[in-house]
Amino acid sequence: MSASPAAALTRRNAPGLGRPNGHARERFDRRLDGILAHATAVFCDKGYDAASMRDLSRATGMSLAGLYYYFESKERLLYLIQKHTFETILASLRQSLEGVTDAEQRVRLFVRNHLEYFIANQKAMKVLSHEDEVLRNGYGGEVRAIKRAYYRVCLGLVEDLQRARGVKFSGRIAVLSLFGMMNWIYTWYHPRVDADADALACQMSDIFLNGLLGADRRKTRGRPS
Amino acid sequence: MSASPAAALTRRNAPGLGRPNGHARERFDRRLDGILAHATAVFCDKGYDAASMRDLSRATGMSLAGLYYYFESKERLLYLIQKHTFETILASLRQSLEGVTDAEQRVRLFVRNHLEYFIANQKAMKVLSHEDEVLRNGYGGEVRAIKRAYYRVCLGLVEDLQRARGVKFSGRIAVLSLFGMMNWIYTWYHPRVDADADALACQMSDIFLNGLLGADRRKTRGRPS
Amino acid sequence: MSASPAAALTRRNAPGLGRPNGHARERFDRRLDGILAHATAVFCDKGYDAASMRDLSRATGMSLAGLYYYFESKERLLYLIQKHTFETILASLRQSLEGVTDAEQRVRLFVRNHLEYFIANQKAMKVLSHEDEVLRNGYGGEVRAIKRAYYRVCLGLVEDLQRARGVKFSGRIAVLSLFGMMNWIYTWYHPRVDADADALACQMSDIFLNGLLGADRRKTRGRPS
Amino acid sequence: MSASPAAALTRRNAPGLGRPNGHARERFDRRLDGILAHATAVFCDKGYDAASMRDLSRATGMSLAGLYYYFESKERLLYLIQKHTFETILASLRQSLEGVTDAEQRVRLFVRNHLEYFIANQKAMKVLSHEDEVLRNGYGGEVRAIKRAYYRVCLGLVEDLQRARGVKFSGRIAVLSLFGMMNWIYTWYHPRVDADADALACQMSDIFLNGLLGADRRKTRGRPS
């Protein structure tokens, strides 16, 4: 997995086509990542639609036309941000799960990975969560594909757990509820007042796992009359 | 609680100042509610920022200028939608809780009320959830105040439950997690494939309540190593 | 001369066509004059172009549509104001000059009449002076005709003076300079700090008359080198 | 004093930040001055409020959006016109007065400078005179400050004259009357029928100076009975 949003992505003006791995390319990528970071902050603060290319120009200190040297459109900028964010969290997840076999531990690791990344990259994650529907056609499809893959990993973990414990519930709703809990934090999380990622992951994992597994052990359940 | 967004709200051109409850007023309010409904749909589909007054004009079949006869600004339109939605759900909640004393039942009722309203008014609830930060100053403040009130009711119910069962956890995080679970459904709920509101409420309540209360009865807990 | 702008003017909806001098007509005219007065104030404060019919509606307390019951257009409103103002000042002038034969006195009376009316009806006079070119076609022509008549009266007085004193100068420039002096006061006159109309008239008459007549008695004249 | 409205003024898109006095800057300023000139003509003909940015776009042959590349608002356009006009006339005045000590000559020079500039730049001067109140806040304040300075220069000259000749009259009213005479010409001056600036200056100076100084030498004065 690339550490840089720029490195692995096709671009409009990929420099050094004739001389791969050149210094020019590195410099280009570094610039590009810088812009991406600023764009993330701007999209996070104002929302994709309300953010203008001029806002980005101001934030990056680069001219409007200069931006277009790196990115062919505003939409592509959002796409690059979202794709990179998703790919990074997915890669980090795979690494995290490696070698762990216990079903519950694996779910806990999923939650922790998600929240750690979320809190360490709050702005990007808000852009991912909040600007979920704006990308259309090609861009949208690609991002949705990664998202589906990520979702399926989680669903798989939860179904493994079901099998391991012999409990029955809707995996879909369980997983989507979990994502709700986790993704919603962009609306309320404040680093200075709220617990850190690990603590949060612990609490949410508890709620989620107890909620699913402890279900059959409690008495008063069911719909309110 | 008024069944109409229009009825209880001050407006730019309030007709019938001399004869309250007159026919003119009724007709006005009906028109206004119609516009509000269409606007809700448009804001839901395109997002507030991306939706233009021309979109609304098209959707309502009313001229652009005609829209401004009813609403002094696009922002006010969103405000009216959000305020009415919040007020209605709050009123419905109060009615729902009336006479019920069991702490767990009260939490379950909160969840059911929220999800029932959410699913019955999906578009409005998405606009409420998704366009959370766009309203500024006066409008924003008013809506945020109602939201805080709604949050506090929920927090109160959860703390009552804590006291009743003698369990300890962060009410804040519990409640915000619950809201996350519930509000996130606007990103995935499809009436034709997913369970109805009651069933959903039941499952989410179970997860949430078992998650909080069943915690001490399970063994393998805590952070993954 | 009518004391009311309304009485002598053709109107769109002249009530009581079948019963002249009826009470309805009187009431109509009174209403109309009230509107005219408010409109004068609004045009004075914001300028004709920047003033909207809504501003007038607000200022008069009458509905937008109600305004159109009395005046067929915004332009006509300005026309009525300007025409009435001009006609009144002209009528007042004629009365003032009646019986006076001394050429200088007649000029002084012209100045005094102008300034007295100007200061007593500052707002109307500003609207007259400042919105000089906005009226087009029919309306514009009519007002310009009265204005020309007024100008000619003044020119006549000055030429009489020339003949009486046997001095030579451009009557046109003299008269237009005088109008400049007088009309410009709408840009600076403050009732509380500046002298009253009579004193002002006296000073301006002095400047003007000494300027024209004392010319041949002074030595250092002519263009600066 | 700059001969170009553009040269001395801060602008939205000031090119050549890194290379002052570069060709880019010159080209920019030339463009800007051209727009300013067209805008002056349009404001003169239709009035500021009635003139639309689309009118300016048409007059300049530049796109609407292009206009905004040079000027951040319509109001700023008027501001630049007025400020430049005032500054130029003030600078020209200072140069004109230099070395001249005779009090009367100095007043005559003031008049001549004013009228020469007025007639050479009729449109700009009309915009200055007629759109006197539309600028608000910062813009208005700045222009008003220059105007006050210009007024004070004139008042100073007139007071010097008073002292030199030992005559008594209200300097304020004298000066404002003089401005009235001079500024009013935008309402009537036609280059083809009226005398040139010098002749006009001579006549107005005569009226004004004789008016003030010859006052005590004439007999029949004072208010008409």
Place this chain on the structure above:
DNA sequence: AATGAATGAGGGTTCATTCAT
């Protein structure tokens, strides 16, 4: 006698984007 409801046209301004340099 007066108004509520409605509109087409147009207002000032900003948008994402391009292209010659």
Place this chain on the structure above:
DNA sequence: CATGAATGAACCCTCATTCAT
């Protein structure tokens, strides 16, 4: 490698005006 200059389309909103009632 990056920008200054420029644009067509669209933005939100207000305009003078009408007409059924």
